Amino acid sequence: MPTLQFTVTHHDAETKARTGVLQTAHGLIETPVFMPVGTQGTVKGLTQDILEQLGVRILLANTYHLYLRPGEAVIREVGGLHRLMSWKGAILTDSGGYQVFSLRDLRKVTDEGVEFRSHLDGSRHLLSPERAVEIQSALRPDIMMVLDECTEYPVSHAISQRAMERTLTWAVRSKEAWEQLCINDKDPATGSLFGIGQGGVSPELRRECAQRLTEIGFPGYALGGLSLGEPRTLTYELVGATTECLPKDQPRYVMGVGLPEELPHYVAQGIDMMDCVLPTRNGRNGMLFTSHGRLHIRQARFARDTRPPDESCGCPTCRRYTRAYLRHLFVSGEMLGAILNSCHNLFFYLDTMRNIRQTIAAGNFSCFLKGFSDRVQGEVS
Amino acid sequence: MPTLQFTVTHHDAETKARTGVLQTAHGLIETPVFMPVGTQGTVKGLTQDILEQLGVRILLANTYHLYLRPGEAVIREVGGLHRLMSWKGAILTDSGGYQVFSLRDLRKVTDEGVEFRSHLDGSRHLLSPERAVEIQSALRPDIMMVLDECTEYPVSHAISQRAMERTLTWAVRSKEAWEQLCINDKDPATGSLFGIGQGGVSPELRRECAQRLTEIGFPGYALGGLSLGEPRTLTYELVGATTECLPKDQPRYVMGVGLPEELPHYVAQGIDMMDCVLPTRNGRNGMLFTSHGRLHIRQARFARDTRPPDESCGCPTCRRYTRAYLRHLFVSGEMLGAILNSCHNLFFYLDTMRNIRQTIAAGNFSCFLKGFSDRVQGEVS
Numbered sequence A, B: 001m002p003t004l005q006f007t008v009t010h011h012d013a014e015t016k017a018r019t020g021v022l023q024t025a026h027g028l029i030e031t032p033v034f035m036p037v038g039t040q041g042t043v044k045g046l047t048q049d050i051l052e053q054l055g056v057r058i059l060l061a062n063t064y065h066l067y068l069r070p071g072e073a074v075i076r077e078v079g080g081l082h083r084l085m086s087w088k089g090a091i092l093t094d095s096g097g098y099q100v101f102s103l104r105d106l107r108k109v110t111d112e113g114v115e116f117r118s119h120l121d122g123s124r125h126l127l128s129p130e131r132a133v134e135i136q137s138a139l140r141p142d143i144m145m146v147l148d149e150c151t152e153y154p155v156s157h158a159i160s161q162r163a164m165e166r167t168l169t170w171a172v173r174s175k176e177a178w179e180q181l182c183i184n185d186k187d188p189a190t191g192s193l194f195g196i197g198q199g200g201v202s203p204e205l206r207r208e209c210a211q212r213l214t215e216i217g218f219p220g221y222a223l224g225g226l227s228l229g230e231p232r233t234l235t236y237e238l239v240g241a242t243t244e245c246l247p248k249d250q251p252r253y254v255m256g257v258g259l260p261e262e263l264p265h266y267v268a269q270g271i272d273m274m275d276c277v278l279p280t281r282n283g284r285n286g287m288l289f290t291s292h293g294r295l296h297i298r299q300a301r302f303a304r305d306t307r308p309p310d311e312s313c314g315c316p317t318c319r320r321y322t323r324a325y326l327r328h329l330f331v332s333g334e335m336l337g338a339i340l341n342s343c344h345n346l347f348f349y350l351d352t353m354r355n356i357r358q359t360i361a362a363g364n365f366s367c368f369l370k371g372f373s374d375r376v377q378g379e380v381s
Helices: A048-054 A063-078 A081-085 A097-102 A129-139 A157-184 A203-216 A232-243 A260-268 A278-284 A316-320 A323-331 A335-362 A365-376 B048-054 B063-078 B081-085 B097-102 B129-139 B157-184 B203-216 B232-243 B260-268 B278-284 B316-320 B323-331 B335-362 B365-376
Strands: A005-011 A018-024 A027-031 A033-038 A058-061 A090-093 A107-109 A114-117 A124-127 A143-145 A192-197 A221-223 A252-254 A273-276 A287-290 A293-296 B005-011 B018-024 B027-031 B033-038 B058-061 B090-093 B107-109 B114-117 B124-127 B143-145 B192-197 B221-223 B252-254 B273-276 B287-290 B293-296
Touching: A005 A335, A018 A335, A027 A033, A033 A278, A033 A335, A048 A335, A048 B316, A063 A081, A063 A097, A063 A129, A063 B323, A081 A090, A081 B323, A090 A129, A097 A107, A097 A114, A124 A129, A129 A143, A129 A157, A157 A192, A157 A203, A192 A203, A203 A221, A203 A232, A221 A232, A232 A252, A232 A260, A260 A335, A260 A365, A278 A287, A278 A335, A287 A335, A316 A335, A316 B048, A323 A335, A323 B063, A323 B081, A335 A365, A335 B335, B005 B335, B018 B335, B027 B033, B033 B278, B033 B335, B048 B335, B058 B063, B063 B081, B063 B097, B063 B129, B081 B090, B090 B129, B097 B107, B097 B114, B124 B129, B129 B143, B129 B157, B157 B192, B157 B203, B192 B203, B203 B221, B203 B232, B221 B232, B232 B252, B232 B260, B260 B335, B260 B365, B278 B287, B278 B335, B287 B335, B316 B335, B323 B335, B335 B365
Parallel strands: A033 A058, A033 A273, A058 A090, A090 A143, A143 A192, A192 A221, A221 A252, A252 A273, B033 B058, B033 B273, B058 B090, B090 B143, B143 B192, B192 B221, B221 B252, B252 B273
Antiparallel strands: A005 A018, A018 A027, A107 A114, A114 A124, A287 A293, B005 B018, B018 B027, B107 B114, B114 B124, B287 B293
């Protein structure tokens, strides 16, 4: 059986923030950690060399996309996603559920699972809890996720409750499928399976779901269906309601968040892991996150600006290039603009996490939390 | 006055091939050299760090594109193209003439220069020999090029002759404009100005043009209007006819060539410098140049192929990634495919030039020339 070891190393005195170390078959990961998203087996625009240079120790890949292309058979045959990508660090795969639910008109949910049609060629597929585990096992990630039922925002209490019940039923089936897989698998490298809590925007449902998931028992717990449009203070409250019902000695992961100023708030609610496409997506769209606020590189005022994007940043982009150059690249539609912006943004996210870990360990996380959000969420003056 | 020093270091016994060292204000360049093309001030998909890592010492930038965007005023104000790009190596700029002539319906040639309309916004511009020098001076390259008149292929002798005469008149005007600029320029960094020979597909015109250009006198000489569709053996003949009429102690540059198997043939005709978009453009299109032939990465046979693109290649792509991964990236439309393919192809070009220089110095260039073309121009089996 694969083991994932998690050790909490420091607790913040004023919040639920904590630091820890997650031990995987592909290295140690200091938490809280931000995981960049490699949707199709690549963090868009960045080489694996650069990811290592930036300090990425774990990344997320999307099972839905990789299942459709290149397909589980190809990935299984080349020896898993680490081999396909030539990536030495850890990998977490999602179940594919979130993408499938996003297809809206192309999917139908039953107790059995989700029937969907590929966005690429319209072909029909069924994603069940068992299949989600099976497909992920072909990818050989360090951590895999159960299939859960995502709801939209806004959502009624009744629908949230029904989705939560189905999510819990699927969690049991997922765990059974995973245990069967471990028995059959000659290679003990099958990744650990994390549970996912749902419950819409109801703190009561979130708490109930967390308690019942804990009874089923997983080596780590994720929070799904958040950051879908609800007010951010409500998101933090829901996260807090959930984490207080989860085991203290296991990692907690909020899926698909968030903006830089949000990261320490999730951590303050006891979160250890996060992932988000924003650093790379916004980089491609010409938006840079800096320690002094957002910088929209397209603006004409940057045409002759020979300063780096962020003068206090030590990333490869800021160490070498100017705003004038990045603006020229963006306006000219050059790939290098997307590359350099993504590199900067990802560094900024990882650096924020380093600061979070350091301030928790040093006992001044609350100070960091207060000043950080105000500083980074405005526009660069 | 800027000085560009060129020293021939070895002569091949059997061909006109030679090695040399070109000394610029931005470093020494061993010749024969291949210059990657950074059309809009970036070699598409590659960071300046990677260019350095690959051993690029000089690159080409296109004046036409940079004149339109970000514009000569911006580049002048930030201190030139080296500053804009944060590039420490040497830069050669073309005159903009070739791109303007390629506009066909959007340009009109007179003795004064070329009137053209921007492909971006339709605005009207005049590119004269004097303006071409002036615009390039804003870019502050190490080497700039005179404006010449390019003809198409096929072309009549009469049209070739008329274009050659105009090219020679423009060469005189360009040199005068450049000399005036050097007198006015307080900063002695104005780049050296190279002449360009034309003459269509007539060896006689090519010879005559070379002789008359030499009489005008330039620190280096380029050959324009080649590789436009004429048979390759004719190209080599035209190059040979030209180089035998050029000074032996100055660098010679064939513009816009070529395929890997052609490179040593140009060198055998006495060429020291070449540039081409093929390594990056073909990289983006999924075609890899390897020591065993071309590899079209899209092909289904590579889906499960865990070998590197070229097993005997030491480039960052081949050292880490597999054909299966590159195929997946290409088929999925991922930027990383273009990045890794371009990186490999450029390394292959630069490595070919290293082999050419080494075999000339070691006295076995003819051997290299014979085996190389057959090996690299087929399909990878």
